[in-house]
Amino acid sequence: MKKIAVLTSGGDAPGMNAAIRAVVRGAISYKLQVMGVFRGYQGLIDDDLHDMTSKSVSNIIHQGGTILKTARCKEFPTKEGRKKAFYNLRKHDIDGLVVIGGNGTFTGAKLLGEEFNFPVIGIPGTIDNDLYGTDFTIGFDTALNTVVDAVDKIRDTATAHNRLFFVEVMGRHAGFLALHSAIASGSEAVFTPEVDGDMERLYDFLRNKFKKAKSSSIVIVAEGTKEGNAITISQKVTEDFPEYDTRVSILGHIQRGGSPSPFDRVLASELGVAAVRALIAGKKAVMMGLESNKLVEVPFDDAIFKKKDLDPRMVGLVGVLSI
Ligand code: F6P
Numbered sequence: 001m002k003k004i005a006v007l008t009s010g011g012d013a014p015g016m017n018a019a020i021r022a023v024v025r026g027a028i029s030y031k032l033q034v035m036g037v038f039r040g041y042q043g044l045i046d047d048d049l050h051d052m053t054s055k056s057v058s059n060i061i062h063q064g065g066t067i068l069k070t071a072r073c074k075e076f077p078t079k080e081g082r083k084k085a086f087y088n089l090r091k092h093d094i095d096g097l098v099v100i101g102g103n104g105t106f107t108g109a110k111l112l113g114e115e116f117n118f119p120v121i122g123i124p125g126t127i128d129n130d131l132y133g134t135d136f137t138i139g140f141d142t143a144l145n146t147v148v149d150a151v152d153k154i155r156d157t158a159t160a161h162n163r164l165f166f167v168e169v170m171g172r173h174a175g176f177l178a179l180h181s182a183i184a185s186g187s188e189a190v191f192t193p194e195v196d197g198d199m200e201r202l203y204d205f206l207r208n209k210f211k212k213a214k215s216s217s218i219v220i221v222a223e224g225t226k227e228g229n230a231i232t233i234s235q236k237v238t239e240d241f242p243e244y245d246t247r248v249s250i251l252g253h254i255q256r257g258g259s260p261s262p263f264d265r266v267l268a269s270e271l272g273v274a275a276v277r278a279l280i281a282g283k284k285a286v287m288m289g290l291e292s293n294k295l296v297e298v299p300f301d302d303a304i305f306k307k308k309d310l311d312p313r314m315v316g317l318v319g320v321l322s323i
Pocket residue numbers: 011102126127128170171172223256
């Protein structure tokens with residue numbers, strides 16, 4: 001292995017820059033040349049590859065977003081697109097690729113690796129924390145801090161007006177951000193895609209607890225919940241409980257930005273160097289992860305297709321603590 005490339009793909013996540021820095025500097029430390037691919041798989045197809053030096057990644061560890069840019073590429077899922085990408089990898093004499101992203105990124109990586117027998121290593125970067133095989137993905141902790149900070153502020157105004165707030169958070173089809181932010185912000189109820197009966201529990205809370213003990217309440221709604229979204233859930237509650245003064249706040253892309261937390265920077269640094277070491281060791285088609293504080297290699301097939309469940313210990317906490 002003499003030369004590798006690195007790219008970020010899919011939705012950006014805080015800490016991706018720290019991961020790029022770790023891959024670039026890790027590669028240089030092990031005497032490899034390294035190129036950065038701009039705009040994810042689209043850049044691989046368009047030959048948007050550039051030499052990276054230690055200096056190219058100076059002063060980025062604290063920055064959100066990704067200096068390599070990212071894209072959701074429509075051409076890469078086609079065989080023709082992947083052929084162009086592989087042609088460019090060969091053209092630059094690249095022997096291995098590190099991809100930083102989520103489920104879609106690893107699906108593309110798996111196909112590229114299988115079709116051309118090319119070594120690709122994944123680093124989990126998504127605020128959704130929805131990748132099987134790793135306890136945490138890069139960006140989740142920062143997004144969680146952003147959500148909790150926002151909810152703390154919302155609670156001030158909710159309490160001032162005795163209001164019931166529905167706060168919608170990201171996560172796509174997963175409820176990790178919703179569940180963890182609900183616990184950390186002391187929210188009174190939470191809706192997640194994974195758990196049934198959230199509406200019934202909210203109604204029980206509104207009938208039996210809110211009136212007796214609360215001057216305000218926060219309900220966290222994961223964007224992927226089966227019950228609808230924060231607006232439709234709030235409308236239904238307002239119809240059934242007209243006595244409550246309800247408001248909705250959709251946090252949106254604020255959750256993807258900002259300087260990465262120290263936790264995400266450390267995770268990204270560790271996984272970035274581990275990805276380079278894995279390529280040097282001849283590994284392919286695995287995602288580097290952290291499980292019970294141990295570095296692990298997770299086959300792409302597991303990371304992509306196995307479902308990561310919410311921790312059952314966490315699921316009941318919000319209800320227990322909202323008395
Ligand atoms: O996967 C990260 C994520 O932020 C999800 O939580 C969200 O559903 C999605 O990306 C939004 O994607 P986009 O920025 O393309 O609208």
